[in-house]
Amino acid sequence: MKTQTLLMPLDMHLHLRDAVMLENVAPLSAYSFSGAIVMPNLVPPVENRADVIAYKERIMAAVPNDYFEPYMTLFYKNYDKAFLESVADDITAIKLYPAGITTNSEGGVSSFDIEEMRPTLQAMSDMEIPLCVHGETDGFVMDREAEFMSIYELLATNFPKLKIIMEHITTKEAVDMLDKFENLYATITVHHLILTLDDVVGGMMMPHLFCKPIAKRPEDLDALLTVALAAHPKVMFGSDSAPHPQHKKESCGCAAGIFTAPIALQLLCEIFEQYDKLNNLQAFVSDNAQNIYGICPEFKEVVLEKRPFVVPANYSGVVPMYAGETINWAIESID
Numbered sequence: 626m627k628t629q630t631l632l633m634p635l636d637m638h639l640h641l642r643d644a645v646m647l648e649n650v651a652p653l654s655a656y657s658f659s660g661a662i663v664m665p666n667l668v669p670p671v672e673n674r675a676d677v678i679a680y681k682e683r684i685m686a687a688v689p690n691d692y693f694e695p696y697m698t699l700f701y702k703n704y705d706k707a708f709l710e711s712v713a714d715d716i717t718a719i720k721l722y723p724a725g726i727t728t729n730s731e732g733g734v735s736s737f738d739i740e741e742m743r744p745t746l747q748a749m750s751d752m753e754i755p756l757c758v759h760g761e762t763d764g765f766v767m768d769r770e771a772e773f774m775s776i777y778e779l780l781a782t783n784f785p786k787l788k789i790i791m792e793h794i795t796t797k798e799a800v801d802m803l804d805k806f807e808n809l810y811a812t813i814t815v816h817h818l819i820l821t822l823d824d825v826v827g828g829m830m831m832p833h834l835f836c837k838p839i840a841k842r843p844e845d846l847d848a849l850l851t852v853a854l855a856a857h858p859k860v861m862f863g864s865d866s867a868p869h870p871q872h873k874k875e876s877c878g879c880a881a882g883i884f885t886a887p888i889a890l891q892l893l894c895e896i897f898e899q900y901d902k903l904n905n906l907q908a909f910v911s912d913n914a915q916n917i918y919g920i921c922p923e924f925k926e927v928v929l930e931k932r933p934f935v936v937p938a939n940y941s942g943v944v945p946m947y948a949g950e951t952i953n954w955a956i957e958s959i960d
């Protein structure tokens with residue numbers, strides 16, 4: 626039987642939420658990942674040192690063992706240098722959301738005035754704190770990410786030493802940026818390596834495949850597959866697994882977010898095997914992230930096996946991608 630071993634898998638973009646949802650979903654990521662960059666878009670957002678420390682404690686209390694490192698982030702505001710110095714040791718990155726662009730982002734940035742942002746971004750650059758960005762404008766939904774490229778360019782050229790992570794990229798335009806600017810990196814989700822807009826709304830409307838940024842065109846999918854399958858050294862896996870209760874998804878106003886955490890590694894094996902690139906999967910799910918972020922996760926060995934696996938209909942009321950369907954890889958053992 627075909628197997629694939631992955632060492633210290635990392636999820637470089639994860640929503641763990643809080644309270645009961647946190648208790649339900651955190652163990653699923655902690656089971657198969659060594660660590661994850663934890664998004665700060667709680668209500669209210671994680672925006673000071675006390676929030677970071679308390680949230681990390683709640684995450685650790687929710688996972689059954691300590692082989693899982695939550696790499697904490699702060700919700701971007703135009704913070705001053707003294708504040709950043711006080712919190713730098715407790716965070717791995719800062720996450721910037723344009724105001725109102727996605728779930729729980731109302732307190733985000735409403736104007737990309739570089740001079741207003743300069744003190745914060747220069748201090749982050751000096752302190753080597755990476756900036757993670759949800760790169761979408763409020764334009765037409767299919768053009769939002771491409772339109773944001775000029776803002777990435779502005780950020781990358783004004784702060785050439787700042788590590789900027791283009792989160793959950795979905796377009797050829799974003800892929801092209803990687804080789805244009807030395808300080809731009811990207812995370813890619815598993816669902817954006819599978820879906821186009823056709824899968825979301827081309828037949829019946831599929832709420833569990835609806836997320837932000839929305840899946841794009843076949844040529845965008847091809848561009849994402851090219852860099853992910855090659856494990857381009859500037860791309861890393863970030864699931865953007867974003868759990869919402871079933872009634873918030875199967876509703877007349879469907880919340881954005883796809884829940885993939887418990888099946889992400891299995892689906893990645895399926896995709897990489899399909900293109901005969903399993904040899905590059907280790908770099909995509911861990912090594913690149915370790916290099917980019919300079920992190921050293923604790924040892925964990927995940928062995929996956931090629932055999933049919935029926936995805937559960939739901940995990941404590943959260944419906945995953947491919948619920949009830951059979952996928953071709955399963956987790957065999959974890960050490």
Ligand code: NCD
Pocket residue numbers: 640666727728729759835836837838865867868881882883
């Ligand atoms: C995320 C969420 O639900 O928090 N939703 C999503 O569609 N990806 C927020 C985000 O990353 O945009």
Ligand code: ZN
Pocket residue numbers: 638640664865867
């Ligand atoms: Zn996200």
